[in-house]
Amino acid sequence: MYDVIVVGGGHAGIEAAMAAARMKKKTALVTMDLDMVGSMPCNPSVGGPAKGIVVREIDALGGIMPVAADRTALQFKMLNTTKGPGVWSLRVQSDKIAYKRFMKEALLQQENLDILEKGAARVWIEEGKAKGIECVDGTVIPSKTVVLTSGTYMTSSVLRGHTATKSGPEEQPTIDSLSESLREAGIRTFRLKTGTPCRVKKETIDFSKGEEQPGTDAFLRFSETTRPEDVLPFSEQEICHLIYTAPETHEIILNHLEDSAMYSGLVKGVGPRYCPSIEDKLVRFADKPRHQLFLEPESKELDTIYIQGFSTSMPCEVQEKMVHSLPGLEHCVIEKYAYAIEYDAIDPLQMKPSLESKVVENLFTAGQVNGTSGYEEAAGQGLIAGANAALKVAGQEPLVLRRDEAYIGVMIDDLSTKGTNEPYRLLTSRAEYRLLLRHDNADQRLLAKAHAVGLVSDARYEKFQEKMAKIDAAKKALAETHIKPDAAINARLAGLGYDPLRHGCSALELLKRPKITLSLLEAITADHYDEEVATAVEIDTKYAGYIEKARRDAAHMQAMEAKKLPQDLEYSKMDNLSLEARQKLDAIRPLTLGQASRISGINPSDIAILAMYIK
Template sequence: MKQVVVIGGGHAGIEAAHIAARMGMATTLLTMNLDQIGQMSCNPSIGGVGKGHMVRELDALGGAMGRLIDATGIHFRILNESRGVAVRGPRAQADKVKYRSAARRLLEHLPNLKLRQGMATAILWAGGTRGLRGVELLDGSVLPCDAVVVTSGTFLNGRILIGERRLEAGRAGEPASTHLADQLKALGLRNRRLKTGTSPRLARASIDFSRLEVQPGDDPPRPFSFFSREIPQPQVPCHIVHTTAETEAIVRENLPKSSLYGGHIEGVGPRYCPSIEDKFVKFPDKGRHQIFVEPESLETEEIYLAGLSTSMPPDVQLRMVRSLPGFKGAEILRPGYAIEYDSFDPLQLRRDLSVESLEGVWFAGQINGTTGYEEAAGQGLLAGLNAVRWLRGQEPVVLGRDQAYLGVMVDDLVTKGTDEPYRMLTARAEHRLGLACDVADARLLGVAREVGALTVGELALVEARIDRRERLRAQCDAAWVTQTSPFGSIAAAAGLRLDAGLALSDLLRRQHMGPAEADACLTLLAGWAEPQAGWNPAWERDLLLFDLRYAPYREREARLLEGHRAWDHVRIPADFRIEHLHGLSKEVLEKLALHRPETLGQASRIPGVTPAAVTLLHLHIHRSQRI
């Protein structure tokens, strides 16, 4: 029987092992510490704008993260809710203790999956880098396998930095992985050092919450997963505080003591999650910075300060924290720290996240230069399912940029690469009107059927929801509105004068028809409020209005997409000698040789490769196939 081994028990490893096992493949999850599976080393939260989209997408394909956060979340909020369906994103604060426990319990009871504690030191092949045999462990034993997914997080040559102190570690209290990192570099893979960081954790009792701004969660909370029936955990508020002039003075006075500004860090840090030192240095005109005060668990008294990531010495961190309003007597339980680690150039990956030069190997998560639990989880799911499909001789699942944010992320990584920790943003998706997170289940239903990780009951639930939406749309198209009809009365109350009859769908396109007016109209339709699993009337109304009002823009986008899809279906032969092509500039040749695109669509998205160059490349491919 064929076997998959997943190296690493973080969020990428969980998804890779979970999806492989749900697809029926014998799988082993190898991790240094079984008690740390699903650990949230940084902010204990899931989702956000862009990130929340990906969580709902991986949930639609059979992933675990959405279900885990629903089971353990203690504070749920919809971000960007006022900006429209396309860009609003769910976010939840996790009970990190319960999340870790739930993740391990889920994996331990999953058929086809085994857990194993140990450190991977080498990947073994029968000859060179062909004919994968297994994974060697530090104790000398070997886990036989036919495919391996590496999800090493920050552990490859990881180094923690606090002020001038350096500790070889993958994260606080856990050793770095040096043997595997050295082997991958020895095999010729291009690598770079990246950096991330975390904030100090405080004792709850040492904070004066009366001086903080309360940030309540949504009531009722909305689940992440399309298949969750409830949010079982008690819900608690978070709080907000802002830095002061004293905070800035302390940071600026002690910049040389920071690992980052003291010259002790060589890695590149995340642009969109800067340390507090970076915030004051790079944004000198901003008088204060927002800090989110978030509970880590209902079972502990630790509080996380999101937005105060730092690599200052512990004594400076304490002064910084105590300069915040309400934190005069604050006590730090765990200081924040920066961490450097090895990542590998994602341009060395194929579109299915397999490594071009290493047979049977897939990379997922921070090893590919990304940052964030959600980005890691998305890659883990795609790497795991594609490893299974490769073993079965099936074509890989490659999501398009118009299909999913997961597709945008992978295409960005393998086509453009990244020289800094990559974070998903809705602005990265050029087709985001069609990527609303609330319809990820419908959008990815065909792919979910092909992957085969959802149960028959779960697929039926999605199909029933799609069917009900289609029937609702048909009702709106068929219902006729006149001045004297009940719909007309609602329109008149909204300030609309109807000179002629029109369909209810056309009436709902009018901006005068807000949520309250739309609800009043929909209530007149048969079966609108009829209870159904997974059916939320308020959210379905928003989706209907979005669909009706943005239809012209969606149609225009669809026409543009047709041209893009044509390029994506033209494959560049693996043995095609790009360096010998005539008529292409030296810059284009260099970029094509570096990025090694698999399709013309990928080539067209490489910065510096012009449409004319893609057309000429297409001509060369066509000629070579006729010879």
């Protein structure tokens, strides 16, 4: 008898299993092939806009993805640095072979965790409760909770042209009976589609026809535990390349549209809006003369390049023509052809914000099976699902992150409140409090919560408290440091385009001005601050007014979240509510007034009536 069984060894499954095990629950990870854990069947990278902040949040919650990403990165790049700190985001080009190896070793060394190389045939459900799983070989494994992270492996088909092959990603087996067992229990499923570009041999590409895309020459990291010696030096990091589609590329694709699985009628599922196939891009954006593509290395151990942005479900012979029409790839050799994959996902409206099913008690779901796309979204959900399965076993309240606390909270709230009919992807625009949800402050938002439930060690928490003490001390010292309006400081200010100081002010007041940095003030005050501390102080000081406004707005939302909605409310009998509101409230059964307010189609007047009713 296990406390927690996790089905699936992808990015969600790894985080779920390790979270439950860290919380000292007897945990089993059931995966068909241990050598495939942490696989990157699509883009060999971690992070990016919004996603990079999710990885930082996973680190603050004690997860393993940030550590693996740092240790196995081929290139580090900080994105959006010309914009405000609310959208800064780290992205690494990953070594997909080293990443899998790192994850396998981490799982094998984790206490309280058993790895079972088996295929899960069915979730064992009795009287509306998950009791464990039934395996393909007939084995029945009992457990107090089950976390399903089956990714794109449920009833999946690989599609190319007019051909559909029953298979999971990277020629792994698929299982039909798993989603059948969910439907039998009353869980709704629907079909989704995703895809991946072809891989080409590196030595057959003429990179001189592309634009070099180097990383950022600085010590960057996802995990607070990573040290400079743990990462690849900048001088040894790989360089990606940018190219563009050619008119000939477009002509080939448009002439063969009916050969694409996407347009031949073979595809039934809905594809990702924000990462469409190249043929879909050409149809949707017919006015664009070209589309950008990135040539990205997959591993130091592989001679393959990933063509980012060139996903397709065309037949192999058409793919040959398409790829050879690209600049620098005229004579390249294709190592692995692109494909689309269709799979079963569950309706996320049937899950609670804790990621437990509303239909089957003790069943938690996470990752692409919940209708999301992306390794980072999957890992964030997996960590929350694993932690909440462990908390359920312990009889404790679930860990639910608010929209003003984490991008992970935004994602789970979106899924459980609004649902999705296409692969969901996190974007900075989805977060109304993104100035609060920054790359630099993930630990300030989440580490104390993680420590309280046992996800983070005492040693890590003490180190975090030391860092916060340094930040507070720095702010205090700057507030107490008086800057006199002498010739030296006024000369510096004039060089930055400022009028001279007429009266003295504190160093903290001066720091509020654009272009005034702590490094500049250090030359005046003779104080020195760690880079991490300096970044935190600068952002907090320069954006203080905006941050305070965001906190006030968030406090208003929290007041609505505090108003719980009884789960036995009969919305259909509330005549003053609009018909659409009654139908949607009855279907989704929101837990709080705040969650009800975010349901599509619910108007402010409906919320006012609902608030009056529950009062």
